[in-house]
Amino acid sequence: MAKELLKGNVAIAEAAIRAGCQAYFGYPITPQTELLEHMSKRMPELGRTFLQAESEVAAVNMVYGAASAGVRVMTSSSSPGISLMQEGLSYIAGSEVPAVFVDVMRGGPGLGNIQPSQSDYNQVTKTAGHGDYRPIVLAPSTIQEAIDLMVLSFDLAEKYRTIVFMVLDGAIGQMMEPAELPPMRELPTERPSWALTGKGNRDKNIVTSIRLGAQPLADFNDILQEKLAVIEKNELRYDELYTDDAELVIVAYGTAARVAHTAVKHLREENIPVGLFRPITLWPFPYQQLGELADRVSTFLSVEMNAGQMIHDVRESVGRQAEIEFLGRPGGIIPLPEEIEEKVRDMWRQKNLAAQIN
Amino acid sequence: MTTANIPLKLTRKDFVSDQTVRWCPGCGDYSILAQIQKTLPDIGYKKEDIVFISGIGCSSRFPYYMDTYGIHSIHGRAPTLASGLAITNPNLSVWVITGDGDGLSIGGNHFIHTMRRNINLNVVLFNNRIYGLTKGQYSPTSRTGAKTKSSPMGSIEQPVNPVALALSSGATFVSRSLDAHTKHLGETLAKAAAHKGTSFVEVFQNCVIFNPNEWGPLEDRRQRDDHIIYLEHGKPMVFGKNHDKGIRLNGFMPEVVQLGDEFSVDDLIVHDETSKQLAYTLSSLEYPDFPAFMGVLYQEEKPTYTEVLMDQIHTAQETKGVGDLNTLYRSADLWTVA
Numbered sequence: 001m002a003k004e005l006l007k008g009n010v011a012i013a014e015a016a017i018r019a020g021c022q023a024y025f026g027y028p029i030t031p032q033t034e035l036l037e038h039m040s041k042r043m044p045e046l047g048r049t050f051l052q053a054e055s056e057v058a059a060v061n062m063v064y065g066a067a068s069a070g071v072r073v074m075t076s077s078s079s080p081g082i083s084l085m086q087e088g089l090s091y092i093a094g095s096e097v098p099a100v101f102v103d104v105m106r107g108g109p110g111l112g113n114i115q116p117s118q119s120d121y122n123q124v125t126k127t128a129g130h131g132d133y134r135p136i137v138l139a140p141s142t143i144q145e146a147i148d149l150m151v152l153s154f155d156l157a158e159k160y161r162t163i164v165f166m167v168l169d170g171a172i173g174q175m176m177e178p179a180e181l182p183p184m185r186e187l188p189t190e191r192p193s194w195a196l197t198g199k200g201n202r203d204k205n206i207v208t209s210i211r212l213g214a215q216p217l218a219d220f221n222d223i224l225q226e227k228l229a230v231i232e233k234n235e236l237r238y239d240e241l242y243t244d245d246a247e248l249v250i251v252a253y254g255t256a257a258r259v260a261h262t263a264v265k266h267l268r269e270e271n272i273p274v275g276l277f278r279p280i281t282l283w284p285f286p287y288q289q290l291g292e293l294a295d296r297v298s299t300f301l302s303v304e305m306n307a308g309q310m311i312h313d314v315r316e317s318v319g320r321q322a323e324i325e326f327l328g329r330p331g332g333i334i335p336l337p338e339e340i341e342e343k344v345r346d347m348w349r350q351k352n353l354a355a356q357i358n
Numbered sequence: 359m360t361t362a363n364i365p366l367k368l369t370r371k372d373f374v375s376d377q378t379v380r381w382c383p384g385c386g387d388y389s390i391l392a393q394i395q396k397t398l399p400d401i402g403y404k405k406e407d408i409v410f411i412s413g414i415g416c417s418s419r420f421p422y423y424m425d426t427y428g429i430h431s432i433h434g435r436a437p438t439l440a441s442g443l444a445i446t447n448p449n450l451s452v453w454v455i456t457g458d459g460d461g462l463s464i465g466g467n468h469f470i471h472t473m474r475r476n477i478n479l480n481v482v483l484f485n486n487r488i489y490g491l492t493k494g495q496y497s498p499t500s501r502t503g504a505k506t507k508s509s510p511m512g513s514i515e516q517p518v519n520p521v522a523l524a525l526s527s528g529a530t531f532v533s534r535s536l537d538a539h540t541k542h543l544g545e546t547l548a549k550a551a552a553h554k555g556t557s558f559v560e561v562f563q564n565c566v567i568f569n570p571n572e573w574g575p576l577e578d579r580r581q582r583d584d585h586i587i588y589l590e591h592g593k594p595m596v597f598g599k600n601h602d603k604g605i606r607l608n609g610f611m612p613e614v615v616q617l618g619d620e621f622s623v624d625d626l627i628v629h630d631e632t633s634k635q636l637a638y639t640l641s642s643l644e645y646p647d648f649p650a651f652m653g654v655l656y657q658e659e660k661p662t663y664t665e666v667l668m669d670q671i672h673t674a675q676e677t678k679g680v681g682d683l684n685t686l687y688r689s690a691d692l693w694t695v696a
Contacts, residue, residue, distance in 0.1 A: 027463075028492035028508065037495070040508040052495060052508050055434065055464030080433070084464075111414065111432070 003178040008143050008168065011179055012102060013038035015150035016074055020185045021100075023049035023073040025062035030114040031170035032078045032104035056081040060088030067097035068207040070195025072154055072188065076102035078170070079120050080111060082128075089163060090129030094209025096224075098157035101135075101165045102150075104173035107332030115332020116171035118254060121309035124165045125283040132221055134228055135163035136235060137282040139253040143177040149280070151182055158192070160231055167282065169305060171255045171334060237280035238289055242268060246275030248347060249293060251314050252303040253279050255334060260303050263340035272348050282310070290317035297322075299351055303340060304328040368399035375425040381416060386537030386563040390484060391423055393544045394453075398426075401551040403451040410453045411440045413460035415491050417484040417563075420455040434465025437472035437481065444479045448664045451551065452479040457563075458499040459489045462518050466498070473527035476555040477663045482547070483520055483558070484537075486565035487572050494568035506568075521655055522641040524558040525634070530658040531555065532637065534651060536562035538577045542588065542652055549654055555662045562650070576650055585645070589653030594626040597649050605648075612643060631657045 006014075013035045016024075024039040036052065043050035049066070053059035059075045066073040077085065082103045092099050103124060107117040124137050136156050140146035146168060153164040191197045196205055211217040242264055243249060252260040257278040267274045277293060279286050294300070300318055302311040307330040315324055327343045329335045373395040381387045398408060408426040412418035414433035421428025431439045436454045444452040454472075461469050461483045472481065488506065489495040495508035499520065503512040524532045531553040535546040543561065550557035562573050575581035587597040587605065595605040602617050604626040615621040630636055637656035661669075675681070 028489055028495045030492055033492045033495070033507075037507045041510045044511055054466060054498065057464070111430075 003180045005176050006143055006147075006179050006181070007034060007176045008146060008173045009034035009104065010038045011143050011181065012076075012146050012150050012166070012168075012173075014042070014181055015147040016100070016102075016154070017042050017046065017048075018182050018184045019151040019154045020072050020187050021048070021074050021154065022071045022187060023051075023063075023066045024075065025051050025053050025059040025066070025073070026075050026077065027053050027056050027059050027081060029056075029078045029081045031106060031116070031173050032076050032081075032102070035076045035102065035104070035173070056084035057088070060085035060092075063099050063101075064088055064092050064095070064097070067092065067099045068095065068196050070191035070197060072098075072158070074100035074102065074154075076104065078104045078106050078114075079108050079117070079123075080106075082120060082123060086123075086129040088129075089135070090127075090131050090133075091209045093129065093133040093135070093163055093224075094131060094220075095207050096161045097207060098154075098161050099163050100153045100157050101163065103165055103167045105167060105169045107330070113332045114170065116169035116174075116255060116305065116334055117330070117332045118167075118169055118256065118305040118309070119330070120167060121282065121304070121306060124167055125285070125313075128163070128165070133224055134283045135165045136160070136231060136284075137165045137167055138237070139167050139280060139282050140172065141254050141257045141278065142179070143172065143175070144179040145280075146172060147179055147181060156235060160227060161194070162227070162231070167254070169255050170332075232284040235281060236284050236286050236289070238286040239276075239278040239280060240293075241276040241278070242273075243275035243277060243293060243297075245273055246297055247273045248299045248301070248344060248351065249275045249277050249297050250301045250303055250340070250344070251277045251279070251290065251310070253282065253310070254305075256303045256305050259335055259337055260340055262337040263344065266337065266341055267344055270345075272344060274344055274348075279310075285313045285317070287313070287317040290314065291319065294318035294322045299347060300324045301340075301344060301347060302326050302328075303335060305332075305334060306330050368405060370395045370399065372405060373398050373425050375423050377422045379423050380419065382567050384564075384566040385416070386486070386561075386565070387417060387420075387484065389537040389540055390482070390543065390561055390563065391420065393540055393547055394482075395424070397544055397547040397551060400548065401451060407449060408451045408453070409440075409443060410455055411436045411443070412455040413465060415457040415460040415489075416565075417455055417457040418460060434460055434463065434468060436460070437465065437468045437479075440479050440481075441472060441475065441477050444477045445664050445667070448478060448662075454479060454481040456481065456483050457490075458483065458485045458487060458497045458518075458520070459491075462498040462520065462523070466518070469523070470527045473524050473529040473556055473558065475663045476528070476530050476660055478555055480550050480553075480557045480559070482550075483560050484563040485520060485560055486563045486569055487517070488565050488569035490565045490568050519641065519644065520560045521558070522638070524560075525637055525641055525656060529556055529558045529656070530660050531557040531654070532641075532656045533558065533654045534560045534562070536573065536576055536586075536650075536652065537564055538573075538579070539582065539586075539652070546653065553657060555660055574646070576645070585649050587649045587651050589629045589631070589640075589651055589655065591629055591631045591654070594623050594628050596623060596626060603649075612639060612648070614648065631655065634658070 026036040105120045107113045108119040138149040140149050157164040250260045264276050302314045410421040410424045410428040413436040440452050440454045487499045496506040496513045498518045535543040550559045583599040606625045631654045
């Protein structure tokens with residue numbers, strides 16, 4: 001298929017449809033609404049389910065219901081809406097049904113604003129609801145990558161019977177870029193064996209997050225942790241640019257990584273040996289890979305569109321001996337390449353100065 | 359007596375804030391804002407005792423434009439903030455400004471419970487049957503079949519009837535008006551303010567950008583009187599520009615009749631705003647199948663939640679005396695741990 005000029009939200013919706021999304025439940029919220037609107041147009045004409053819920057609370061639980069029946073299902077929202085979904089997310093995780101969530105992040109806390117932000121890093125990577133679990137979190141930085149990760153989201157959700165989040169900021173949701181959509185996949189003809197499909201002659205299936213008694217719940221949590229360990233091992237995704245000879249590495253994802261990429265190219269022209277490490281999975285986080293980079297790089301810069309959320313995972317990856325600085329813009333502001341370049345030049349000067357003194 | 363002690367007569371201007379009003383040109387919200395600002399000087403409250411609380415949506419920008427206290431709160435939750443405030447400070451005039459999206463979607467649950475508690479507050483719901491702030495998706499009051507950005511083939515949902523929901527939830531004051539009829543709107547708001555307990559005012563509001571034709575002739579000064587019945591307590595239900603039409607009961611079924619040879623004013627329903635049965639019947643008659651009812655559908659004098667709460671506290675104090683935390687703490691079962 002040829003490349004088309006696609007708007008992020010629309011491209012994501014269409015990619016989900018082509019990946020075989022059978023049901024969509026959502027609620028309008030800027031900057032995500034075009035995704036819902038595309039679903040409202042396309043799902044009925046394909047004989048699939050679209051419902052505009054009365055709230056995000058309703059939407060997440062509609063997802064829970066459809067997922068329990070083994071239907072390939074998703075919802076999408078933006079930061080305050082994702083906050084509303086926390087209860088349902090935890091129940092879905094406790095029930096081990098696959099479900100896909102798209103979060104087109106905006107500035108917070110509270111109502112905040114509708115500007116592009118990475119305000120939900122903590123909210124989505126550090127459980128997304130109560131209890132000991134983690135959703136898989138995918139963070140695209142281009143519309144093409146968003147399309148590809150959207151398709152992957154459904155595969156991972158079903159493979160691990162888990163929640164998969166794709167998080168992007170409002171800029172990727174709203175902008176247009178040339179990208180190629182995948183071909184339409186066949187819908188599954190059978191429901192998964194664990195799904196609630198009517199008992200018939202088989203054994204009874206129960207989908208629940210209730211495990212009364214300390215031991216049964218402890219046992220379930222052990223199983224959940226084993227599953228998360230497998231995901232951590234198998235599903236790490238990240239990208240490295242100019243890190244081979246880098247002496248200073250920027251860590252950034254999503255739109256922040258795009259801006260950082262521009263800055264890195266400019267800085268390389270000035271012969272500053274800077275590289276870019278871009279996590280694609282925010283959970284599992286590439287702790288080990290970033291840690292290995294820290295064996296030969298001692299200076300890191302975390303660039304985020306928030307007040308510093310991923311930086312704690314960067315710190316955990318690279319250890320105490322590395323120097324980490326932060327450049328972030330909360331409130332829905334995208335940092336400019338020049339700001340990053342200025343920061344890196346300054347860090348590079350300090351580093352050389354320190355080397356001379358030593 | 360010094361001049362400082364003479365209460366100043368408030369005017370509309372006293373309630374106009376220094377903020378630039380940011381609604382689309384031609385939005386019905388401007389009219390509602392103007393009428394509320396006109397009504398407030400006469401409701402018998404000091405400016406500093408008036409609070410406007412909103413949720414999320416175009417209507418919810420309201421508190422910025424009022425020179426009163428205000429809270430721009432959470433989607434659908436304004437009635438809960440207002441309840442908390444009105445109970446703990448019963449001397450305030452508390453106004454909830456909401457819309458069909460905010461008040462009836464995510465806020466539907468809170469709406470019901472606010473209506474049934476009869477806390478002393480006023481709920482004004484701007485109904486334009488569309489989500490305006492997110493640019494045109496169907497709302498809980500959108501007609502079945504409404505084509506919007508999220509219902510391109512037409513909405514397949516049954517709309518909520520706000521006045522019927524308020525009534526069945528136990529509201530003690532249920533009314534309706536419309537943005538374009540400023541005089542009627544002002545009068546209705548004044549009645550809502552005067553009511554003790556929860557007052558509900560549905561305002562038909564015109565979203566000129568995303569749902570401009572929703573109210574059709576109701577918004578047209580030249581045509582509207584043929585499509586509106588102005589309810590007045592104790593008056594027969596006559597309507598029409600020439601006062602030549604009315605509503606009568608045919609058995610249990612209301613019907614529109616032409617006044618003349620067959621029917622006279624004596625055959626028409628006489629509005630009784632204290633009759634819940636009549637209010638239920640009227641609330642079920644929806645425009646455009648019937649002319650739109652405007653005015654007070656129902657009003658009931660009932661103790662407010664706060665009054666009953668205070669009664670309970672007084673009763674408890676009369677029977678057990680005024681409480682003392684230290685005594686209470688030491689009166690419960692205590693264990694001495696060696």
